[in-house]
Amino acid sequence: MxxxxxxxxxxxxxxxxxxxxxxxxxxxxxxxxxxxxxxxxxxxxxxxxxxxxxxxxxxxxxxxxxxxxxxxxxxxxxxxxxxxxxxxxxxxxxxREAINEMTAVTISAGAMEASDEKKAVVLKPIDIVTVPSAMGDIIGAFQTLPGTANVGNDGRLFVRGGDASETAIFIDGMKVANAFGTTASNVPTRTRFNPNLFKGSFFSTGGYSAEYGQTLSSALALNTVDIPLRNQGDLSIMSVGGGFAQTLTSEKNSITASANYFDLSPYQGLIRQNFDWERAPFGWDAEIAAKQKWGKSGMIKAYVHTESSGMKIWTKQPDSEGRGQLVDINNKYTFAQSSFKQIGKNDWSYYGGFSYSNNIDDFKIAADEIRNQNKLFHGKMAAVKSFSDKFSIKTGLESYFIRYSEQLISQDLKREIVDNQYNLFTEADYYLSNKLVFRGGLRSGHSSLANQTWLDPRFSLAYKFENEGQVSLAAGTFNQMPLEELRIINPTLQNTKAEHLILNYFINKNGRTIRAEAFYKGYNNLITFEGQRFNYQKIEQTGEGFAQGFDIFYRDQKSIKNTDFWITYSFVDSKRQFARFTEMVQPSFAPRQNASVVVKHFVGKLKSQFGTSFSINDGYTYHNPNLPGQMNSKTRSFQDMSVSWSYLPKPNLIIHLACSNILGRENVFGYQFSEQANDNGIYEGRPIGMQAPRFLFLGIFITLSKDKTANQLNNL
CATH class of the missing domain: 2.60.40.10 (Immunoglobulins)
Structure with a gap:
């Protein structure tokens, strides 16, 4: 033992x-x-x-x-x-902190996203099509967001004191030329594309990525739907026309074909119009969208859209009797693009594609017959390399081919310009931690027509607080070639320039979003001229300007049961010397104060969603030749209250009724004055108003599918 x-x-x-x-x-x-x-x-x-x-x-x-x-x-x-x-x-x-998408800080200065793919977004795709005042138009929905101005007699997107031409639109990363339908002066237009095509969007009010160029104020990137959920047919019967779309889909590919026709003549025969139409707007469009999965992690998309439209309108002159001048417009448009995305080995990913836009406008103004044609080819190839969870680089190469021509058919005269532009961009993201990220980028470009080379530096910095809110700072230089209608007269015109500085606070938590942003934008080399379109003279680049102000956005999906609402307020102090102005003026398209409220409430027992939107600004400046100075007068405030009712009596049937400006306010967007004074030395003028006191829309949307439960909201 x-x-x-x-x-x-x-x-x-x-x-x-x-x-x-x-x-x-x-x-x-x-x-x-x-x-x-x-x-x-x-x-x-x-x-x-x-x-x-x-x-x-x-x-x-x-x-x-x-x-x-x-x-x-x-x-x-x-x-x-x-x-x-x-x-x-x-x-x-x-x-060391790991960087992950759900907790990491993101760049939010100047950026507003609408998607279902990321946690912190401002809107979802379905929000865009259900804004009452939008009437199904993508841009109409974005006009309720901060930084935008509602210019009711135009319809395009105006951002922070910038002209509509300062906003570029991209589909799946590829540039779209002539994205809005051709229209007559003071007749509002719409985007050409069906909002049901898109699963999300990235809308920048400034300070955007080095990937985007040739735009001074804003970039709107629209991303199309991937593989749809099921086979289905969609029939649309509307107060202004109708259409049909058929989708065939499988696990790895899909194809959607659609055709639509519209004619406002029957509608305008019932509803009184303020415009003198000889032939109300009409047109048709057809499109095909195809998607194919590529390997385990790739996707190829192809899309073709073609359309034709026209209108005839009498434009009354302030100092003349009768109906005025007859303007006849016919437009033919084609847009085609193909894009791809592929995740490679060793943390590489690739994307790119090409797009083609061809727009032909035929004008008949009095005895003149004019044809304008604008062609754009855009090709892009980009690669992204993640060296770690903290550091990644994106770099890409772009090429643009632009051909623009004007033809005076009645006199057998024609002029044309061709420009090749080449761009190289690179951008790096570096996460110092989950709470701090830095982005720096460079974009270079060269124009063969202007014989000019440029370099745009851009950077962003964002910091995330403990309460999940974050602050972002962005700055950069942006270049844009003047409009082709000016370059065709003076091909040596150089880039117009803008410098952006943006400070942003953003928080998205518990169904509530707060976004506040202050900005400054300085302009140089703006175009000044005498005369007007088809007769520009003394084109120079001596203009300058600025835009400064702040935006506030609040969205709440929690406080009121079954109710979603957002409130927007924007203040813009903008002045510029441009166009025919010889001094710094506030542009007519830049109201100082803009506000909007959108409310949507769902009533389950009635199977209905009721919506209302209210937009207001402090009025539009205009030039009154009877008073001293330039842009010396201002209209009263613009106000619009719109309402909508969406009723789903069956899963595959949607009935949508909407009415704009339901209170019938007589909004005025400016005044048109005669070129010569009358015998009393007074320049006679007439108000530029709305096409009609209200616009009423009724749509019946029927989806045909095997299980009879699908509808047109499936892919949003």
């Missing part, structure tokens, strides 16, 4: 001698201790967790070479090689 006791004491002493104590404290990069860190020897079951103060102590009888692992949610794993020899080890370690 004595021998056995001595034997056990010997074994115990050897075990105690072989035991290793590993201890220390786990901290973060800022020096804070991290509790709950999993600490274990790789390939074994031996491990502990750090205490509330970050301390840990691991005891083991193992010997030899091992790897000690430190793991914690939100941090990068850390591995250390250690040698276990029965001696105590003290290891003080520092874990």
């Amino acid at each position: 004595k021998i056995l006791a001595i034997f056990f004491l010997f074994i115990q002493s050897q075990l105690l001698l072989a035991q290793t104590n590993i201890q220390g404290v786990v901290k973060g990069q800022s020096g804070e201790t991290i509790p709950g860190v999993n600490i274990f020897l790789k390939g074994t079951y031996e491990g502990v967790s750090s205490e509330i103060d970050g301390s840990y102590k691991l005891e083991t009888t193992l010997t030899g070479e091992y790897i000690l692992v430190f793991q914690a949610m939100g941090y990068n794993s850390l591995e250390k090689e250690i040698s276990l020899q029965g001696e105590s080890l003290v290891l003080e370690v520092t874990l």
Whole structure:
């Protein structure tokens, strides 16, 4: 027994001698201790967790070479090689924050996203098509967002004191030329594309990525739907026309074909119009969209859209009798594009494509017959490399081919310009932590027609607070070639320039979104001229200007049951010397104060969504030749209250009724004055108003599918 006791004491002493104590404290990069860190020897079951103060102590009888692992949610794993020899080890370690999409800070200065793919977005695709005042138009919905101005007699997108030509539109990353339908002066237009095509959008009010160029104020990037959910046919019967779309889909590919026709003549025969139409607007369009999955992680998309439209309108002159001048417009338009995305090996990804736009306008004004044609080819190839979860680089090459011609058919005269533009862009994102990210980029360009090369530096910085709110700063230089209708007269015109500075606060939490942004935009090399379109003279680049102000956006989906609403307010102080003005003036398209409210409420028992939107601004400036100075007068405030009712009596049937300006306010957008004074020395003028006091829209949308549960909202 004595021998056995001595034997056990010997074994115990050897075990105690072989035991290793590993201890220390786990901290973060800022020096804070991290509790709950999993600490274990790789390939074994031996491990502990750090205490509330970050301390840990691991005891083991193992010997030899091992790897000690430190793991914690939100941090990068850390591995250390250690040698276990029965001696105590003290290891003080520092874990670096892991960057992940759900918790990391993102660049928000100037950026507003509408998608279902990211956590922090302003709107979803379905929000765009259900804004009452939009009447199904994409741009109409964006006019309720901060930074935009509602210019009711135009219909295009005006952003922070910039002209509509300063906003570029992209579909799946490819440039769209002539994205709006051709129209007569003071007759509002719409985008050419069906909102049901798109799964999301990225709308920038400034300070945007180096990937986008040739636009001074804004970039609107629209992303099309991937593979649709099911086979279905969609029939649309509307108060202004109708259409049909058929979708065929499988697991790896799909194709959608559609055709639409509209004619406002029957509608205008029932509803009184303020415009003198000889032939109300009419037209048709057809399109095909195809998608194909490529390998395990790629997608190829192709899209073709073609349309034809026309109108005839009498434009009354302020100092003349009768109906005035007859303007006859016919437009033919084609847009085609193909794009691809592919995730490669070693954290590489690739995307790109090409697009083709061809717009032909035929005008008959009095005895003159004029044809304008604008062609654009755009090709892009880009690659993104993630070197780590903190650092990535995007770089790409673009090529633009532009051909623009004007033809005076009645006199057999024609002129044309051709420009090749080449662009190289590169941009890097570096996450210093989950709370701090820096983005820097450069965009270079060259125009063969202007014989000009330029370089645009841009950067953004964003910091995230503990309450999940974040602040962003963005700045950069932006270049844009003048309009082709000016370059065809003076091909040596150089880029117009803008410099952006933006400070942004953004928080999206618990169904509520707050976005506040202050901005400054300076302009140089703006175009000045005398005369008017088809007769420009003395074209120079001596203009300049600025726009400064702030935006506030609040959206709430939680406070009121079954109710979603957002409120927007924008203040813009904008002045510029441009066009025919010889001094700094406030542009007519830049009201100083703009506000909007959108409310949507769903009533389950009635299977209905009721909506209302209200937009207001402080009026539009205009030039009154009877008063001294330029842009010396201002209209009263613009106000529009619109309402809508969407009724779903069956899963595959939607009835939508909407009415704009339901209160019938007589909005005035400016005044048109005669070129010559009358016998009393007065320039006679007439108001530029609305096409009609109200616009009433009724649509019946029927979806034909095998299970009879699908509708046209499926893909939004």
